[in-house]
Structures are given as structure tokens and as C-alpha cells.
Amino acid sequence: MTRSTSVESGIRVAVSTVILTLRRDDTGDARLALPLVLRTRDPHRGEWALPGGWLDESEGLSSAAARTLAETTGLAPSYLEQLYAFGAVDRSPSRVVSVVYWALVRAEDATAAIAQENVRWFDADDLPPLAFDHARIVEYALWRLRNKVGYSRVAQGFLPPEFTLADLREAYEAILGRRLDPANFRRQVDATRSLIPTNAFRTGSHRPARLYRDATDVELADRGPLSPEETRTS
Amino acid sequence: MTRSTSVESGIRVAVSTVILTLRRDDTGDARLALPLVLRTRDPHRGEWALPGGWLDESEGLSSAAARTLAETTGLAPSYLEQLYAFGAVDRSPSRVVSVVYWALVRAEDATAAIAQENVRWFDADDLPPLAFDHARIVEYALWRLRNKVGYSRVAQGFLPPEFTLADLREAYEAILGRRLDPANFRRQVDATRSLIPTNAFRTGSHRPARLYRDATDVELADRGPLSPEETRTS
DNA sequence: CCAAAAGTGTTTTAATTACACCCATGC
DNA sequence: GCATGGGTGTAATTAAAACACTTTTGG
Numbered sequence: 001m002t003r004s005t006s007v008e009s010g011i012r013v014a015v016s017t018v019i020l021t022l023r024r025d026d027t028g029d030a031r032l033a034l035p036l037v038l039r040t041r042d043p044h045r046g047e048w049a050l051p052g053g054w055l056d057e058s059e060g061l062s063s064a065a066a067r068t069l070a071e072t073t074g075l076a077p078s079y080l081e082q083l084y085a086f087g088a089v090d091r092s093p094s095r096v097v098s099v100v101y102w103a104l105v106r107a108e109d110a111t112a113a114i115a116q117e118n119v120r121w122f123d124a125d126d127l128p129p130l131a132f133d134h135a136r137i138v139e140y141a142l143w144r145l146r147n148k149v150g151y152s153r154v155a156q157g158f159l160p161p162e163f164t165l166a167d168l169r170e171a172y173e174a175i176l177g178r179r180l181d182p183a184n185f186r187r188q189v190d191a192t193r194s195l196i197p198t199n200a201f202r203t204g205s206h207r208p209a210r211l212y213r214d215a216t217d218v219e220l221a222d223r224g225p226l227s228p229e230e231t232r233t234s
Numbered sequence: 235m236t237r238s239t240s241v242e243s244g245i246r247v248a249v250s251t252v253i254l255t256l257r258r259d260d261t262g263d264a265r266l267a268l269p270l271v272l273r274t275r276d277p278h279r280g281e282w283a284l285p286g287g288w289l290d291e292s293e294g295l296s297s298a299a300a301r302t303l304a305e306t307t308g309l310a311p312s313y314l315e316q317l318y319a320f321g322a323v324d325r326s327p328s329r330v331v332s333v334v335y336w337a338l339v340r341a342e343d344a345t346a347a348i349a350q351e352n353v354r355w356f357d358a359d360d361l362p363p364l365a366f367d368h369a370r371i372v373e374y375a376l377w378r379l380r381n382k383v384g385y386s387r388v389a390q391g392f393l394p395p396e397f398t399l400a401d402l403r404e405a406y407e408a409i410l411g412r413r414l415d416p417a418n419f420r421r422q423v424d425a426t427r428s429l430i431p432t433n434a435f436r437t438g439s440h441r442p443a444r445l446y447r448d449a450t451d452v453e454l455a456d457r458g459p460l461s462p463e464e465t466r467t468s
Numbered sequence: 469c470c471a472a473a474a475g476t477g478t479t480t481t482a483a484t485t486a487c488a489c490c491c492a493t494g495c
Numbered sequence: 496g497c498a499t500g501g502g503t504g505t506a507a508t509t510a511a512a513a514c515a516c517t518t519t520t521g522g
Contacts, residue, residue: 010291012243013321013331057244057329061321085319085333087247087295088461095291097247099319099331133461140459166500184485186502191483206500207492225374227322227367400473418512420475425510440473441519475518484509491502 016052018141032124044131074114077103079157104157152221250286252375266358278365308348311337313391338391386455
């Protein structure tokens with residue numbers, strides 16, 4: 001497009017996203033799941049890869065992540081954060097720097113997600129062989145999530161606006177892979193003052209459970225150094 | 235270089251690094267300091283900017299960070315970690331994605347650093363106006379350091395192989411900007427079992443202080459998802 | 469001897485954990 | 496009634512903080 005060669009480069013910038021949601025397995029337990037795209041072109045044709053695409057010259061990094069996320073799943077994320085920039089020389093036949101994001105989508109959104117050719121949701125700890133270095137990327141995204149759930153409210157990104165403490169605890173348990181004491185969990189979350197109780201209850205089984213919603217309009221977690229556009233609550 | 239236009243892009247990839255060290259101020263206290271480069275070309279000619287350069291097609295991201303770090307300071311970092319990828323459309327007149335690293339260098343190395351035209355070391359909380367979005371980047375790097383010092387051994391990246399507990403505490407105090415109780419600090423660090431005492435003492439003033447060195451060969455902190463080359467201890 | 473930093477001990481407070489127990493609903 | 500998850504109470508353990516006190520050097 002431009003005549004000057006000084007603004008051209010043999011290095012291309014891609015943006016990919018590790019999209020996570022909660023899904024119920026056969027036993028009814030919630031488990032982490034993520035969508036992958038079957039590659040129809042070389043390199044790595046026939047292998048599964050993270051959703052993503054080339055960074056357009058006119059869009060920001062997080063915009064590109066949200067765009068490719070919508071293109072592959074039809075969803076808007078409830079949480080989106082940059083994960084890491086991968087740029088080893090040998091990670092692809094051509095020179096590609098991938099800026100990878102990770103996103104959370106609500107469970108009920110994910111079940112309503114558009115079913116698309118070449119896109120499938122996999123259990124996060126039962127993945128097929130992945131293209132490029134994507135296996136390592138997913139592993140790191142899961143590490144980040146498990147870490148961040150310990151000091152932030154990110155887990156609420158999996159839940160609808162109103163939820164019970166058992167819902168929230170189930171999300172934590174699925175992320176951390178271990179059971180949490182209901183009594184202590186309750187005390188810990190209301191010590192953070194991040195939930196406000198509603199007057200509604202979820203009924204249907206045993207004693208009804210109170211529904212809660214977010215106490216504040218602030219972010220679920222620190223998403224890093226955001227540009228002014230990214231700071232706006234969309 | 236290549237004839238195919240499909241591997242060309244109007245987006246260029248730059249790598250910059252926030253290089254941090256400890257320096258003594260007039261009162262003898264240790265303070266965080268970092269080198270900046272005076273821009274001699276537009277855009278932002280005459281303003282100070284982070285050391286960095288264009289990513290070469292044949293080098294990895296962290297290699298580029300180490301290379302530009304050596305070019306501007308003549309130093310090798312004792313710690314190097316990716317900070318964030320900045321890619322807002324309007325952060326530069328041309329489209330640039332900057333992958334930013336942060337690095338620690340040892341104090342005595344920094345004082346021996348090559349004095350270079352257009353490069354100056356500034357006190358971290360008394361910086362001149364910076365080019366591009368570099369002020370925000372430095373701020374985030376300092377936040378990351380202050381955060382990471384709480385749950386890792388990164389602070390040792392400022393110190394020589396052998397040091398006293400007072401040296402280490404002084405580094406913590408400079409990073410965190412507050413005093414720490416010597417008694418509690420001692421207990422906390424030896425609870426981590428990350429230091430082993432030597433039989434040497436530092437003398438010269440008052441009661442001699444025992445010298446310690448790193449207990450392990452492992453990294454000072456989790457540097458993120460590293461490629462195989464980056465994992466090698468160089 | 470005195471000042472000052474190195475190093476130890478002790479008390480208090482807060483956070484975490486484990487677990488007993490009561491409550492309210494569906495069946 | 497009774498099984499089950501919702502919700503409260505409480506004791507034990509652990510970690511963090513505050514601070515008095517002893518030790519060892521230089522001057």
C-alpha cells in the first residue's frame with residue numbers, strides 16, 4: 001500500500017485468544033472448556049489451534065482479540081486480558097509475533113454460541129494435539145486464571161448477573177480443581193464486600209439460596225496497562 | 235528481502251525495555267533509577283524514551299530486549315521479563331506494536347556502565363516528560379516490580395552474589411518505598427529458605443553482618459511462559 | 469563507655485482452616 | 496420425617512506485625 005519500504009517488515013503480527021468457559025460434564029460437575037479451530041491450511045493443516053487472526057493495521061490489539069473472538073464464537077467476552085506476546089523465531093515457518101489474549105465467557109452464552117464448521121469446544125484438560133506452540137499457551141492461560149482467581153473476582157466472569165454463592169463456589173472449584181469449604185468460602189467472599197445480596201432466592205431444591213450480584217461497577221480484575229479506549233466500559 | 239507480498243505488513247514490531255537499578259541519592263538512601271535515551275529524530279525528537287529498537291527478523295523477542303539493553307548500557311541484565319505488548323493504533327504516527335520488557339541490573343554494574351551520548355540515568359520517581367506512551371509503561375513496570383517483590387526473590391537481581399540481610403532489606407525498602415522491620419524481615423526471608431549463610435562477614439562498621447548467597451540455581455521469579463532457548467540459564 | 473547496627477525473643481493481632489451444628493425446603 | 500444443601504458458630508492453627516531486649520563491633 002505504501003511506497004516506502006521503511007514501514008514494511010517481514011514480521012507479521014497475529015492476535016489469538018484463549019477463550020474459557022464453564023461446561024457441565026457427564027457427572028454434572030462444572031469443568032473448564034475452550035473453543036478450538038481446525039486448521040484447513042498449512043502450516044499445521046488438520047491440527048487444532050486457538051481462534052485468532054492477523055492484526056489489522058487499523059485496529060488495536062484488544063479490538064482484534066474481541067473481533068476474532070466474535071468471529072469464531074459469536075460471543076462477547078465478559079472478561080478480556082492480554083496474556084503474553086509470543087515471538088520465538090521458530091514458532092512458525094514464517095516470522096510471526098502472536099499477541100495472545102485470554103477471555104472468559106458466561107456459561108449460558110457459550111451454550112448458545114453459534115455452532116460453526118471447524119470450531120469445537122474441548123474440555124480444558126483433555127485437549128487434542130495443538131498446532132504451533134498453542135499447547136503451551138493454553139497451559140499458561142490456565143495457570144494465569146488459577147492464579148488470578150485467588151486475588152480477584154475474575155471467576156464472576158463465568159456467571160450471569162445474579163447467582164448464588166454455590167454457583168460462585170462451583171466456579172472456583174472448577175478453576176482450582178479442588179473442593180472448597182462452603183462455610184469458609186462464604187466468609188471469604190463477603191469479607192471482600194464485592195457482592196451485594198438481592199432479595200431474590202433460587203428455589204427448586206432443598207433450602208432456597210439467596211441470589212447475589214456484583215457490588216461495584218469496577219473491573220473484575222486488574223487487566224494490566226490499558227489504553228484510554230480499553231478503559232471505557234463498553 | 236522477500237518477493238512475496240503476503241508476508242509483508244505495514245505494522246512494525248519494536249522491543250523496548252525498562253531497565254531498573256538501585257542508586258544512592260544525596261542522603262545515601264538507595265533509590266530506583268533507570269536509563270533513558272534522548273530521541274534525536276521525529277517523532278518526539280528531543281524527548282526522552284525507553285531504550286529499544288526494531289525487532290530483527292532473525293531474533294527472538296527477549297534476545298532483542300537483551301541486545302538493545304546491551305547497546306544502550308553495555309550491561310547484561312540479572313533479570314529479564316516480558317512486561318506487556320502495547321499496540322494502540324494512535325500510540326505512534328506509524329503503526330507500531332511495542333513488546334516491552336523490564337530488566338534488573340546490579341547496582342555496581344550500573345555504576346560501571348558505559349557512559350554514552352544521549353543516554354542518561356534518571357531517578358525513577360523524578361522522570362522528565364517521556365515520548366510516546368512511555369510514561370505509562372514505566373509506571374506499569376514499577377507496579378509490576380513492587381508487586382512481584384512481595385512473592386518472589388526478584389529484589390536479589392539488584393545485589394551482588396554475596397550480600398547482607400541489610401543490603402537485601404535496603405533493596406526491598408527502595409522498591410516498596412517504606413521501611414521494613416529488620417527483625418521481621420530476617421524471619422520472613424529465612425522462612426523462604428532461599429538464602430544460605432556463608433562464613434564470611436562484612437565488617438567496617440559496628441557489629442559485622444553475615445554475608446548470604448542464593449540458596450538455589452533456580453530463577454529469581456517466574457518469568458512467564460518461556461521458549462526453550464529462553465529457559466536455558468545463559 | 470557509648471552509639472549503632474546485628475540478631476533474638478515475646479506478645480498481640482489477624483487470617484486461615486477444620487468441623488460441629490442449626491435452618492429451610494422438596495419429597 | 497428425613498435427606499440435602501443453605502447458612503452460622505467456634506476452636507485450633509498459622510502468619511503477620513509491633514517492639515523490647517541482648518550481642519558485637521568501631522570509635
